[in-house]
Amino acid sequence: MKAGDELPPLTIPITRTLIVAGAVASRDYQDVHHDTELAKEKGSPDIFMNILTTNGLVGRYITDCLGEHAELRKVAIRLGAPNYPGDTMVLSGTVTSVEDGTAEVRVVGANGMGNHVTGTVTVSLAQSPEGAV
Secondary structure (H helix, E strand, O other): OOOOOEEEEEEEEOOHHHHHHHHHHOOOOOHHHOOHHHHHHOOOOOOOOOHHHHHHHHHHHHHHHHOOOEEEEEEEEEEOOOOOOOOEEEEEEEEEEEEOOEEEEEEEEEEOOEEEEEEEEEEEEOOOOOOOO
16 A cells, blocks of 8 residues: 555445444434434425544544554544535545554545535554555
């Protein structure tokens, strides 16, 4: 792995179940993440994904791409366009640096409205028992 390498994209269908399950799993009971009518009363066209679910999906993306021995050290993300039910988010990543067994990856998650999430993930590339990175 070297700077400039691109990770394969990951396509994630944004379902109502994913949004609600992510909010419940992260104990985020704000109504805008599970109650369509209350979300609409607050000005949103529908429920939308919370940042903790997005953070988990970014982490999953990186570890799936870099392997079981990759350890997340820092995840710094910023939300943009909301993820609403019925849309699709495509996560992509570019390695920006690799030094002393640590990589930094620039991550973007785009949906039909634009970028839902942007940020960087720092990953320790621990060696497997066979010595491979």
